[in-house]
Amino acid sequence: MLLTMANQMSCAIENAMTQSEISLMEQDHNRRVKQLSTLLELNKALLTTVHFERIVHMTLTAITMGDGLGFNRAMLFLVDEKNHALAGTMAVGPNNAEEAGEIWSALSQRKRDTSKLIAQIESSTENHSVLNFIVKGIQIAMEHEQCILSRTVLEGRPFNIRFPHDKEEWLQTRCERGCHLGSEVGCYVSEHLSRDPKIYAFATVPLWGKGKVIGVILVDNLYNRNPITEEDIGYLTMFSSQAGLAIENAMLYRNLEEVHQQLKEAQTFLVHQEKMAALGELSTSIAHEIRNPLVSIGGFARRLDRTLPADAPEKRYTRTIVKEVERVEKILSDILTYTHEEAMVLKELDLREVMEESLSMISEKLRSGGIEIAKEFSEKVPGVKGDYYQIKQAFFNLINNACESMDRKGKLSVRIHPLSKNGSSFVRVEVEDTGAGIDPEALHHIFNPFYTTKDNRLGLGLPIIHKIVTTHQGQIEVNNHPGRGATFILTLPAREEKQK
Template sequence: MEKSSNDILLSFLPRARLLSESDLEGLKTLLADLARRCGCDDALLWVPPSRRQGNRQLSGRGVAGWLPAGDLPSPGYLPLDRVTFVSPYHFIPLLPGADPPLLVLLGQRPLAPALTRSLLALSAVFPRFAEPPPLADPLGRRTLRSLTVLEKSLHLAGSIEEAFSHLCRTLFHQRGILAAGLRPLHGNTLLGNCFFQAAIPQGAVIEAMRRSAQELSWQVVQCDGYREQRSDDFLALSAPLRFQGRVLGILTLFAEGQETSPVWGERRQRRFVSAIYSLFAHALERITAHEARSTLAVENERKLRETATLYRISKAIHSTVKMDELTHLILSAAAVPDGGGFERAMLFMLNERSGMLQGMLGVTRESALFALLGGRDKVDWEQPRICPEAEALQHKSPFCRQVVKQRLAGRGEENPLARALQSQRVIFVPHPRHERGAALFAETLQLGPYACAPLLGRHRPLGVLVVDNPESKQEITAQRLYFLELFASQASAAMENSLLLRNLELANQELHKTEERLMHGEKMALLGEMAASIAHELKNPLVAIGGFASRIARKESDPGKMREYGEIIHREGVRLEEMLDSILGFSRKQLLCFSEVDPEGMVEKSLELERDLLAAAKIDLRLEIVRPLPKILGDAAKLHQVMINLLANARQAMLQGGVLTLRVFPGFFRGAEAVSIEVEDSGEGIGEERIGRVFAPFFSTKDNGTGLGLAISCRIVEQHRGELLARNGPQGAIFTIKLPVGKDGVSVVPNY
């Protein structure tokens, strides 16, 4: 429909302009074509009865020529500033004013809005046909030529001021027009000062006209109609510029001050003024819409640019979690041209205990560029790095030293920084030297108009970011304050992440220290227990050795007794040697030599040493192997030692004979493939209160045991990243070895 309406407008304007006022046959053809294209039965050009020679109509279907209007409604009941539908008529006013000629379309349905907007544009060409113009009247032809030239000029105007200049040139060529004033309107608000131009020299009359234009504009806005004002020097007419029912501005014209001014007195001049208002209203709408689109485009481009800048800065400041580096990065990003764009940035951190804001860092644009560029042509926002030398340079700068000396109250409303924290919003200070509670602060740092942005964590305020432009004196606008608020939000998130990480590291360090203290305490307790156990174990053989040695020293005469005493001394000495070897083996670091080990072969080799002992102890051996078994990577000698220890313990647990079951099978350990070896005896088992301590050093369930065999075996298995478990079975104890196997069938072991 929009395209069809534009086609109607483009089709009729050129044809209508080519017709002369006397070519009623051509006008009749145009009206008939217009009715057909609009889907109506007929189109009339109607002059209401209030005009001279009024109540006439020209039809597109009737006889060529003007006829009485017939039964058309009285214009007193019609709103003459918009299209009105009174079935079956559509009334389209062609000129502003009290009694305009109307274009009447005869149809049963309301017209589409797009079509009515196009029909309103025909007001530029149809009014000249409303009265039979005398062809010999040269004023009419000059007026139409002036309107045509004005219409073209207004169409090319790019601003309201340019359009108003074109309008004034046209007006001043007419007889009696002295000056014109324009007040644009937005909603019900008059915008800015009045545009004013005069055709007479400056003087007291011109000033009176300016004041009159101001007063009349306000009166027109309040009454929504036109106003006149007469004086000895001029006659003023002020009326609204309407477009589709909306008032776009107030246009005031000034004419000569005669009682019957030619501007308003003659009919043709009234038509000229009405056409002027209509044409300029259309031009004002077009320019206003164009300026709105341009402003919107500029605003969108600014928002897009700021969003891209914030994205770059956000990636940059979240690239590090070190607080020192982060603060330098944040302030440097705020002070470079392709970053925040401010000339200086200052950071004040809040001390929660004292409630004071302490200056931490101050950065100028020069030091920020030096820090971020680092010898490059442009800032690398993807991976920004500030070297220690640049950080030291920023700290040593005179400006930073002045910032660090500043201490301000951080609570209440004593200064702008505290108010920013209190209100949790950006505070702008336009006159720093007159600011309550911060005049000395501004004078010390030589601050221009500055802004304070609060840095807020999730649960507590962190500090305040202060920026200014002392060199260029560039204004910090509302848009820049909004950008600063977003920038401060990103900086707050990065700083809180850094603080949380630092707190986590401190907590982790404290946890490690606590763990070390606990381990040290356990170790000391274990050493105490070990020392007591060693003292007890060493005391018995030493007492025996000492006693029998003293008897030999007394020269026992019986050779048999001396031989017995010597055997006891030898046996106890061997026992001491074995005990000391076990203690040394447990205490010193184990060196493992890894190679591929066949689990089944390792078990068979261990059994070769134990078969005779098992048979002598009347113990039956049951061997259960689930094949195939993957090879493992380990120290064969150490694993063989573990097997011998477990088999010996099982044998010693069955003093009256029994059954020893040995199982070897593939399985899983901690989600990975593994080989499991179980040694089960049919002895008495291990008491529930003692089973949790069987792997503790120097703990033994045997009277003559050292308590180190299972402890050493458990450590060897753990060095193979495996696990040694103990539990009670249906009859006796069960010890299980689990050794993990890697993806390629070889167990994964640590490097020792």
């Protein structure tokens, strides 16, 4: 009887163990099915767009999503082949533990299926987090072979850097040079990405494109401190393989768009040059045919005006003829100025002096019109190498346009300051008026030749300014405030100081 009972107990225990194993296998199977299903949904989402920023944001958000891969934070570093470096591209994750807690609490209260969460990823691409700002400022030279990020690219394999528990393990995980990620105090990356560089654990996986590594995805669980397992690494590697192809395709598409835009700009420039050449020949011929009789008309009209008594009724007719002749002469002069390439006489200019002379040319008009002038010039402004007469004409046209827009009343503000941008020095000139501003519909056409919204205007004032500024390797911008005025901003490169 005891033997029978023992056999029955043995069978029961064996069945229980088998059932337990089957249950574990079933749980593992269900987990794998869920993972594969999630990967399928994520990969399908990546195929919905070729926009680079959107794909990168979707990829990193999927990695940190609770129903996705579930890491606390995810960062992407892409290979910059030109500079042979790794450049921080984007990061997704909470800025601090409090923010992480709020996010997890909100997610626990609203359960959604994967497809709805994917849709939420697609609809939110704004990323103004502190982490994203920090990562975008990181650049690591690929020569640093001991850096974990560099090694991930060079060796094409993932790394899982766990918490160091003793000195021996610490020495095994530290980097000798490079970014020292996850190693000693003083490391730029680990000190900015972690709360305590000495206990910072993270994992990296290579981002594969077509036959080569194009970047690195770095993940961590900084806030919940969950260990990153080899299964997590495998899951992340599977996803990153598909994400890498999508990101590479988006990069190629972005490059094609940039090249296409450059070709369009080159084509537009060539068409513009051809038009200008044809217009130049035509304007020269017309100006020659018109100017000869115009000189005679103007000369005789001025002579007749001088011979007539001041109280003669015919005096107003001669003055009208002289005034109209001068207007036509100015039109011809503007056309020739815009259509012909004049040789520039370059010398070092102080734009403050040029502006003062331009203001003096129109000072009488300003005073009679009741226009207030406010000047703001920096004490130290670097010189600009340019053609004095062209720069003076550009300033005069800007001031004159500002006065006309204010209809004989308002405030004209002129500012000149030095500017440093991308390691180069510039001089910034601003001419601001308090007029009616520019019609938003006309804003995109104001630099086009012969476009005007004013009566008795040829529409060459701003195009001539634009031509002069671009000829001097500068830029012109406009800040438009309809109903309140407009500000034209000229940025000209400063003359480089010779080192003593």
